[in-house]
Amino acid sequence: MLVKVFITPKEEILDPAGRAVAQALRSLGLEQVESVKVGKYLVLRLEVASPAQALQAAAKACEQLLANPLTEDYRYEVEPE
Amino acid sequence: MLVKVFITPKEEILDPAGRAVAQALRSLGLEQVESVKVGKYLVLRLEVASPAQALQAAAKACEQLLANPLTEDYRYEVEPE
Amino acid sequence: MRWGIVQFPGSLDDRDAWYALCRVMGAEATLLWHRQRELGGVQCVVLPGGFSYGDYLRCGAIARFAPIMESVTRFAAQGGLVLGICNGFQILCESGLLPGALVRNQGLSFICERVWLRVENAQTPFTGLGRPGELWRLPIKHGEGRYVVSGAELARLEQRGQIVLRYVDSAGRAGPDANPNGSLNSIAGVCNERFNVFGLMPHPEHAVEKLLGGEDGLKLFRSIEAHLA
Amino acid sequence: MTGRPHRAQSDLAEADLEAALAHGLSAGEYERIVAGLGRRPRRAELGVFAVMWSEHCSYKSSRVHLGKLPGAGARVINAQGENAGAIDVGDGWAAVFKIESHNHPSFVEPYQGAATGVGGIIRDILAMGARPTATLNSLKFGAPQHPRTAYLTRGVVAGIGGYGNCVGVPTVGGETSFDPAYDANILVNVFCLGLAPASRLASARARGPGNPVLYVGSATGRDGIHGASLLASAAFTADGQDKRPTVQVGDPFTEKLLIEACLEALESGAVVAIQDMGAAGLTSSSAEMAARGGLGIELDLDRVPLRQAGLSAYEILLSESQERMLLVVERGREKEVAAIFARWELACAVIGRVTEDRRWRVWLGGAEVANIPVELLTSEAPRYERTARPPLPDNKAASAGRGGEQGFERRAPTSVEQALTALVARPNVGSKRWIFRQYDSLVMSNTVVGPGSDAAVIRLKGTGRGLALVVDSNSRACWLDPYLGAVFTVIEAARNLACAGARPVGLTDCLNYGSPESPAVMWQFVRAVEGIRDAALALGLPVVSGNVSFYNETAGQPIPPTPTIGAVGVLEDVSTRLTQVFKRPGDLVALLRTGRPSLAASEYAAVFGAVRPPEPPRGSDADEPRGRQEAADTCVLPSPVLAREKRLLETLVVLAERRLIESAHDLSDGGLAVAVLEACLNPEGFLGAEFELPEAEAGWQRELFGEGPSTVVVSLRPGREREVAELAGAAALEFRLAGKVSEQPRLRLAGLADLDVDELAHRYQQAVEAALDGYGR
Numbered sequence A, B: 001m002l003v004k005v006f007i008t009p010k011e012e013i014l015d016p017a018g019r020a021v022a023q024a025l026r027s028l029g030l031e032q033v034e035s036v037k038v039g040k041y042l043v044l045r046l047e048v049a050s051p052a053q054a055l056q057a058a059a060k061a062c063e064q065l066l067a068n069p070l071t072e073d074y075r076y077e078v079e080p081e
Numbered sequence C: 001m002r003w004g005i006v007q008f009p010g011s012l013d014d015r016d017a018w019y020a021l022c023r024v025m026g027a028e029a030t031l032l033w034h035r036q037r038e039l040g041g042v043q044c045v046v047l048p049g050g051f052s053y054g055d056y057l058r059c060g061a062i063a064r065f066a067p068i069m070e071s072v073t074r075f076a077a078q079g080g081l082v083l084g085i086c087n088g089f090q091i092l093c094e095s096g097l098l099p100g101a102l103v104r105n106q107g108l109s110f111i112c113e114r115v116w117l118r119v120e121n122a123q124t125p126f127t128g129l130g131r132p133g134e135l136w137r138l139p140i141k142h143g144e145g146r147y148v149v150s151g152a153e154l155a156r157l158e159q160r161g162q163i164v165l166r167y168v169d170s171a172g173r174a175g176p177d178a179n180p181n182g183s184l185n186s187i188a189g190v191c192n193e194r195f196n197v198f199g200l201m202p203h204p205e206h207a208v209e210k211l212l213g214g215e216d217g218l219k220l221f222r223s224i225e226a227h228l229a
Numbered sequence D: 001m002t003g004r005p006h007r008a009q010s011d012l013a014e015a016d017l018e019a020a021l022a023h024g025l026s027a028g029e030y031e032r033i034v035a036g037l038g039r040r041p042r043r044a045e046l047g048v049f050a051v052m053w054s055e056h057c058s059y060k061s062s063r064v065h066l067g068k069l070p071g072a073g074a075r076v077i078n079a080q081g082e083n084a085g086a087i088d089v090g091d092g093w094a095a096v097f098k099i100e101s102h103n104h105p106s107f108v109e110p111y112q113g114a115a116t117g118v119g120g121i122i123r124d125i126l127a128m129g130a131r132p133t134a135t136l137n138s139l140k141f142g143a144p145q146h147p148r149t150a151y152l153t154r155g156v157v158a159g160i161g162g163y164g165n166c167v168g169v170p171t172v173g174g175e176t177s178f179d180p181a182y183d184a185n186i187l188v189n190v191f192c193l194g195l196a197p198a199s200r201l202a203s204a205r206a207r208g209p210g211n212p213v214l215y216v217g218s219a220t221g222r223d224g225i226h227g228a229s230l231l232a233s234a235a236f237t238a239d240g241q242d243k244r245p246t247v248q249v250g251d252p253f254t255e256k257l258l259i260e261a262c263l264e265a266l267e268s269g270a271v272v273a274i275q276d277m278g279a280a281g282l283t284s285s286s287a288e289m290a291a292r293g294g295l296g297i298e299l300d301l302d303r304v305p306l307r308q309a310g311l312s313a314y315e316i317l318l319s320e321s322q323e324r325m326l327l328v329v330e331r332g333r334e335k336e337v338a339a340i341f342a343r344w345e346l347a348c349a350v351i352g353r354v355t356e357d358r359r360w361r362v363w364l365g366g367a368e369v370a371n372i373p374v375e376l377l378t379s380e381a382p383r384y385e386r387t388a389r390p391p392l393p394d395n396k397a398a399s400a401g402r403g404g405e406q407g408f409e410r411r412a413p414t415s416v417e418q419a420l421t422a423l424v425a426r427p428n429v430g431s432k433r434w435i436f437r438q439y440d441s442l443v444m445s446n447t448v449v450g451p452g453s454d455a456a457v458i459r460l461k462g463t464g465r466g467l468a469l470v471v472d473s474n475s476r477a478c479w480l481d482p483y484l485g486a487v488f489t490v491i492e493a494a495r496n497l498a499c500a501g502a503r504p505v506g507l508t509d510c511l512n513y514g515s516p517e518s519p520a521v522m523w524q525f526v527r528a529v530e531g532i533r534d535a536a537l538a539l540g541l542p543v544v545s546g547n548v549s550f551y552n553e554t555a556g557q558p559i560p561p562t563p564t565i566g567a568v569g570v571l572e573d574v575s576t577r578l579t580q581v582f583k584r585p586g587d588l589v590a591l592l593r594t595g596r597p598s599l600a601a602s603e604y605a606a607v608f609g610a611v612r613p614p615e616p617p618r619g620s621d622a623d624e625p626r627g628r629q630e631a632a633d634t635c636v637l638p639s640p641v642l643a644r645e646k647r648l649l650e651t652l653v654v655l656a657e658r659r660l661i662e663s664a665h666d667l668s669d670g671g672l673a674v675a676v677l678e679a680c681l682n683p684e685g686f687l688g689a690e691f692e693l694p695e696a697e698a699g700w701q702r703e704l705f706g707e708g709p710s711t712v713v714v715s716l717r718p719g720r721e722r723e724v725a726e727l728a729g730a731a732a733l734e735f736r737l738a739g740k741v742s743e744q745p746r747l748r749l750a751g752l753a754d755l756d757v758d759e760l761a762h763r764y765q766q767a768v769e770a771a772l773d774g775y776g777r
């Protein structure tokens, strides 16, 4: 089972990487770029029997390790392989 | 329009971050974790009229700046706000 | 007194801290392996700089789960002194022993240079030998040292004097030009509410000898010794 | 042994000439393989020959010349046959140092290319049993305005920092320059120095038939197959950027663990031999260990830790996965060693054993996939005495890569102010702080003088001693004259050490050139080796290690000859070290010289024209492009008198040891004017200087902006000038009081200029960032 985790910097935290990417894209001619957020994307391959078990593991992984609740938001989704 | 970009290290390329995270999750008691890949997740907000335009901009952004074709795979999707 | 310096896989400045304490100051210090659960009766635990576990996910995020951190947490709860330097500071924030978090430098790149710091609170166990407003010159070397914390928490920290060190210029003024990493309120070092846990991004262990560029770091270590004496 | 014979099938297929050619081997080389084996090679064997006989691994075009370099010396410990030589630096300590190129990988993928370059040289030093203690790097990029330069520069610098900072070895210095000649071939040379007790250096010589061979470190993956070794053994084509070899990704965290674990294993006394898996990975490390010991080796690839299942023998043998080492361990002590690696959470596996039969034999899935005489892979690899021929004066190949720089003032400046203002803003001249600020230069608590002075100085804990380290190159001089340019480079490196107060004790070199198959390039190479030899002999310096990087060319356009020299010096008492900045107002400023500076190959000439020898324009030999006088001034390198250079070094060291001078800074890019400005930039507060030109009548251009050999700007307390002058006189050096240090930060040049140091400093400090700004990826 695959779990995909999406982590983004919280709205109120300055995201200089996002700003730098937005700037770089604009200077490449993509003036349509209003803003960019740079986050993390993790793909976990789990040896579990059911999507429910995968969800449970994902919740634990995110809460305890993958995201810092002070600075990051996250969401995840389960996908059978 | 929002473009979400998912970037992952190529299959054959070493992913030390993924390895470290997998190991850490296992030692947290999540023995079900087989492997982890750590990639990037970008959210681009674009000022465009149509999904087609967004797709075009996303393609250019990924090719020219966001992903490193030598080491990374990417995919993106467009989502109206 | 006895110092304990924790060694995580990827700790780098552990030997530097040991050298500063033992060889330069003549103190007694032992290295504590991350897998052990005993602190061996030390009076102050140092979490050193480096890249624990490669810092691949988020600085300090994985190290906080090392077996020894349970003991460190207990030790801190009992009032023991804990000093986190650079990566050690990040680990303390990640484990909740200190408020806030350390994120990527505003300028996005790693910075290694000597900076000026102003002692904001000279009544902590870590700064007792300093004067309020005194300037210390210490090196920083980090890529993720921008201190962030929620607005409400920040106000409390300021009010209770938990902001112990601030980045300033050579004249002692804080401001954007003297803030190397974009930290909120130019914060360089923070204490917990009980003032027994202290984390700072600058490296006192790299400022203990004139030959290597300065000795202001000794003031911090000596303050701890004096406090425990 | 697990029986999976099907896995080895492709490895066992017989390889014909066509396959050999596709692997970059020549028809003659293929015949040699067949003759040596007495049969046709199997496919896995062919791959092994291709990497072992590649230019990168076999040094086939350079080996016959490298023997000319002097390797011996009173302080040298065992330079022969091991990975690198070592120098006795006193009090029982040995310094091991080496410099290596990672040019091609860095051009393909700057971050990982540079990062793995750092990782690779660190393991080289570790393989000597020394703790890696400092690195430096020499970087050559294209013109700042070239569309890829900013991207490559940012990537390389971030890669060096990303790896070096995380592995815990300080980056204490380096050099960086920008020149359009490197637009399509950047250079990334990394130097590393390690320290070990002299009695405990490790060996890479396999011993004791029956002893087990241990694989330690990261698991093997498909990365880097045909990576460093083959990539670095062929030129880029015009569409070189589309060449997509598998990129190697570095893991500095694992390398840090590997350093600690290997040092601990060596300490245990159970390790007989150790070798890093660099280019050609498992293949070259095992074959070379066996060859050094005059023995054979057997490997069972089924036991190699793999990152993904199903790799063929060909892939396992050729993989250039990073952070791996190979150990020969005393029989019966494998468990003890394995426990050390387990403690550091690293893979460790017995994968073979040392044999007596002098053969390199490899199994996979029960099938023997390779059986080759060890010597055939190593000492009997081809070596070529390639044709070396100086280019004709109008030969385009000779001036290749020296196109004019755009965007700069080509007309001669009319005032000192104009010239200096333009020069300090050049990224070649300006401060490299933007670069070295991204490197941890402090970890390990040894850095006495970090980046930003002529040479870095580290202390040797527990001894009172210090070591000075530097890397230098001078491609402009080498392009004008490959021999003299190499001599210049060696002199400059040694002089930089002496400016730090250190006595030079040894050299290492990294020779970066175009294709050795071009007679003109080969001639440049041979002349450089001779230049290094002559300078090293004259200065009494052994060359303890080195590296050759050929095929630095794209679409037939070679880089200018670029020998990079790494040099190490010893300070008996590290507290006598000097830095380049003035220390206090009122101090006297003086010049110590071996000769007159010259504008030849100078930065001034590069900016304001006339670097090129007068080359007749195509189709017409009528008009000379430039006046004869100017040509002589700027295109002919002065010949240094090596004995005098040696006396300058000795004098500087004595001046430092007797604490007679406060600072020393040699002339380099930008000449005297820039050197004095740099000396004013004391980080504790800028100072100023007023001084007179030594020989103003000869023209300020040359006096103020001329470079090479050799002038050193020194400062001294008033009252010490007699003693200093006497020492200089005794060494037959020119000593000249030129002015004094002032409190006010102004640069006052008798009658010629009165400039604000703060303003110049601002331009100087922004130079690199400003040059790279505005040019995207």
Ligand SMILES: Nc1ncnc2c1ncn2[C@@H]1O[C@H](COP(=O)(O)OP(=O)(O)O)[C@@H](O)[C@H]1O
Residues within 6 Å of the ligand: D136, D137, D138, D139, D171, D172, D173, D174, D175, D176, D177, D428, D429, D431, D432, D433, D435, D436, D439, D450, D451, D452, D453, D454, D455, D472, D668, D669
């Ligand atoms: N790539 C680099 N890495 C670390 N330090 C560097 C680098 N490039 C330059 N430096 C430092 O900047 C200073 C000046 O460099 P440079 O002008 O190239 O040297 P020089 O002209 O004295 O040979 C030196 O102290 C050097 O150590």
Ligand SMILES: [Mg+2]
Residues within 6 Å of the ligand: D453, D454, D496, D666, D667, D668
């Ligand atoms: Mg110099």
